[in-house]
Amino acid sequence: MSDPEKGPPTIGVFDSGFGGLTVLQSLLPRLPRARFAFIGDTARLPYGSKSRRTIARYAVESAQFLVREQGAESLVIACNTASALALDAIQDAVPVPVLGVIEPGATAARASSKTGDVLVIATDATVQSHAYATACKDQGLRALEKACPLLVPLVEEGWINHPVTAEVIRIYLDELATDANAAGLNPDTLVLGCTHYPLLRPLIEQAVPNGLKVIDSAEAAAEAAARLFNGRAQPRGVDEAGSTEIHCFATDSVEKFERLGSRFLGRPVGKVELVDLGG
């Protein structure tokens, strides 16, 4: 895929905001020789509460920016909502391979689950699309999905280890357990179907019953991307990312992106460029 004379291949990574930086963080050690162009469509976030039509229009504009302006040779849609509602539209709009986070998440759930029943927590729009339920069904799994709209604002408020956040997680997971019981499911796996949720993983793991395994779609998507774009996944721990090129773009609030982004990427995001997608 990459021409040795023209430098490392560019992988475009797209999210509605900063959350997708958790996917980029997982990608870095797996694709150490790639150049990454990340765009957060922060002027129009959050996608989670918007309609399919609007989300598809927004996501296609960001994807086209990455391919046309940044020369991306492949795309990772590091946003569950856009993966759920706009993957087809993006694939139709750009001439490069496109990978979402839903299918890798479902595949990882398949590998984890012994009972065949899984739980998924995500944004409103992702849940309403039933993209996880459909992808899990394709893997022979039964999935019960729940929207947890307060978790993204709690992460963005920085209440990562806060008692209020622990209580909100407990309430959501209790409701989900009750619904699973009522539906006759015996779940053993919980999929984090939003790229903000990995930051809450410690609190979520404290709140889930023993024996329930937590799967991170961001991690799963990065594994899948490494297989797809690299030929083979880099062994974990081989992080040469210090030499990896990362260029971040945002459609609004460059300062906020720079300030919050490092929390998601686990390292400074560097200088963020403002992009006007016209909407």
Next chain:
Amino acid sequence: MSDPEKGPPTIGVFDSGFGGLTVLQSLLPRLPRARFAFIGDTARLPYGSKSRRTIARYAVESAQFLVREQGAESLVIACNTASALALDAIQDAVPVPVLGVIEPGATAARASSKTGDVLVIATDATVQSHAYATACKDQGLRALEKACPLLVPLVEEGWINHPVTAEVIRIYLDELATDANAAGLNPDTLVLGCTHYPLLRPLIEQAVPNGLKVIDSAEAAAEAAARLFNGRAQPRGVDEAGSTEIHCFATDSVEKFERLGSRFLGRPVGKVELVDLGG
């Protein structure tokens, strides 16, 4: 302002979402003979976390829609963030009188405060603009502002009377009281500087110390609009709103608007029309 031959005057009311319906609810009994056109720019909400430039561009598009397409002869900017960051831009862009919510809120705070020190809670963008502090200073008041970014998502989750919401309010108000104390202020008035917050008024009033009066910018703006557009405020309780025409428009999620809107308006919002502002 109104020509008797062409029917009642149209008042345009604008918000980034549904919150401004609390202002519309306060306007109805005060301007019973008006026709109201309300637009919620739901495709691009929330404005509270976006930059001045982006907010101004979005707000002007909605204002122009109300004036050009709906024939609005006056506008109420029923959104604290847009009032704080885009009032001048809107006034420059449309040839009708424009009223925001900030100045009426500050005027009401002036009427309430005996100590001359007031507290303001609002979104991130409203607070960062210091629009309330400036408007309060013009009234001879000292104001301390605090961003409370979790309150809007809690209202939209429907957790209006929820213990988690009560705890979040307690945390925010405790932090604000500590800051006020450190700044040597002696506040006796709290301004609700976001149109979502009136729905939390019961919980907020339980959380504030005795003697602190809660002022609602939505209510204050409706009073000011009635004086400005009607010549005189209608006496309270004279609600002829059953005969008032209300037309609601949204840039996204018409179903969600219809479902959530009634919570803010205190009555059904009726059929909501989808509008494409092109962004």
